[in-house]
Structures are given as structure tokens and as C-alpha cells.
Amino acid sequence: xxxxxxPEDQVNVAEGNPLTVKCTYSVSGNxxxxxxxxxxxxxxxxxxxxxxxxxxxxxxxxFEAEFNKSQTSFHLKKPSALVSDSALYFxxxxxxxxxxxxxxxxxxxxxxxxx
Amino acid sequence: EAGVTQFPSHSxxxxxxxxxxxxxxxxxxxxxxxxxxxxxxxxxxxxxxVKESKQDESGMPNNRFLAERTGGTYSTLKVQPAELxxxxxxxxxxxxxxxxxxxxxxxxxxxTVV
Numbered sequence: 001x002x003x004x005x006x007p008e009d010q011v012n013v014a015e016g017n018p019l020t021v022k023c024t025y026s027v028s029g030n031x032x033x034x035x036x037x038x039x040x041x042x043x044x045x046x047x048x049x050x051x052x053x054x055x056x057x058x059x060x061x062x063f064e065a066e067f068n069k070s071q072t073s074f075h076l077k078k079p080s081a082l083v084s085d086s087a088l089y090f091x092x093x094x095x096x097x098x099x100x101x102x103x104x105x106x107x108x109x110x111x112x113x114x115x
Numbered sequence: 116e117a118g119v120t121q122f123p124s125h126s127x128x129x130x131x132x133x134x135x136x137x138x139x140x141x142x143x144x145x146x147x148x149x150x151x152x153x154x155x156x157x158x159x160x161x162x163x164x165v166k167e168s169k170q171d172e173s174g175m176p177n178n179r180f181l182a183e184r185t186g187g188t189y190s191t192l193k194v195q196p197a198e199l200x201x202x203x204x205x206x207x208x209x210x211x212x213x214x215x216x217x218x219x220x221x222x223x224x225x226x227t228v229v
Binding site for chain 2: 004034036041042043044045046049090092099101102103104105106107108
């Protein structure tokens with residue numbers, strides 16, 4: 001079985017400050033890890049993924065995430081938040097070499113960036 | 116290139132009625148998935164098509180839900196009869212045949228059963 005935990009329902013940051021959206025996972029094997037974002041009235045958009053290699057992955061809109069195997073975490077980060085980053089963020093995990101649609105998602109974290 | 120499109124974007128129906136959701140995947144994507152998010156919780160897998168065949172329907176909640184993908188192109192998800200607990204956002208996603216990719220999602224259909 002695989003699972004994802006996003007411990008914070010809401011994250012609030014001021015524009016220009018760094019942001020972190022937390023994600024921990026559980027999977028019996030090597031994971032694929034993903035972050036998706038949902039802007040208001042839009043679909044889920046892919047942000048970034050970790051498969052193998054460098055633990056720090058860079059994605060769209062200046063976001064990055066760090067894979068930490070010992071802590072089973074994949075926190076999403078951005079050095080300087082923008083108001084336009086305000087959205088709902090989902091972390092997802094699936095086993096390596098499984099189909100793209102077999103991902104398990106977290107409950108989502110609402111990020112609010114205030115000017 | 117067009118993305119995954121879903122129709123309608125919103126639907127409000129009464130308990131006991133029937134609703135059909137449609138998903139048009141990205142052209143050429145063999146894999147098509149349905150998910151739903153209810154009550155602000157996690158996005159849960161419903162089922163997976165490979166072309167017109169149901170590969171995995173382990174996430175379908177009960178037999179009031181029927182998904183089809185005739186011809187291996189667009190897919191429909193019918194709820195009949197709808198119950199209050201079916202309210203939520205239904206997402207469709209597609210991916211190409213290769214396994215090392217992410218899924219591409221549509222904008223979702225927000226279903227409200229009253």
C-alpha cells in the first residue's frame with residue numbers, strides 16, 4: 001500500500017518570503033514523486049517530479065522539491081513567493097514502473113500568498 | 116496541442132437523477148483515468164482505461180457508476196441514480212503508453228447532488 005500525507009491544510013506566507021509545502025510518503029519500493037497545482041477554476045497542472053538521480057528537482061514557476069529518502073519526504077519549496085502562487089497543491093506518489101494513473105494523492109494544501 | 120478537456124465544468128442535479136460526465140484525453144494517449152475528490156479530501160483513483168479496455172476499476176465506489184470509452188477515444192462516466200455522497204470534483208487524466216511519465220489532468224467537473 002502507498003500513502004501520502006500533507007500535514008498542513010493551509011500555508012500562509014507573505015509575498016517575497018520563502019515558502020515550503022510539506023509532503024511525506026509511504027511506499028513499499030522505489031517511489032516516483034510528484035507535485036501538482038490547481039489554480040482556481042483550473043485543472044491540475046504538473047509542477048515537477050522525482051524519479052531518480054539528483055535529490056533536488058526543479059520544476060515550473062520557480063518551484064523545487066527535495067527528495068529525502070531517510071525522512072520519506074518530498075517538500076515543495078520556492079525561495080520567493082508570489083501572490084500568483086496562491087493555489088491548491090497536491091503531492092502524489094506511485095511505485096517506480098507502475099502506470100501513471102496509479103498515483104496516490106495527498107489531501108492537498110492551500111497556499112495563500114499575501115501582498 | 117489541446118489538453119485534457121472535461122464537460123460539463125459544473126453540474127447540479129437532484130438526488131436520484133442521472134448525470135453523464137465526459138472526458139476527451141490528449142490525442143494519442145492510450146491511458147485514460149478517472150479520479151474524484153470529495154469533501155476536500157484526497158484525490159482518489161476510480162478507474163483506468165487502456166484504449167477502450169478497462170484495465171483497473173478497483174476504485175469505482177459501487178455499481179451506480181458506469182464508465183465507458185468506446186473506440187478508445189473519449190470517455191464517459193455515468194452516475195445513475197446519483198446520491199448526495201457523490202458530490203465532488205471528478206477529474207479525468209490521460210497519459211501516453213510509456214510508464215515513466217506523469218498524467219495530464221483536465222480541469223475537472225464539479226458535481227453537486229442536492
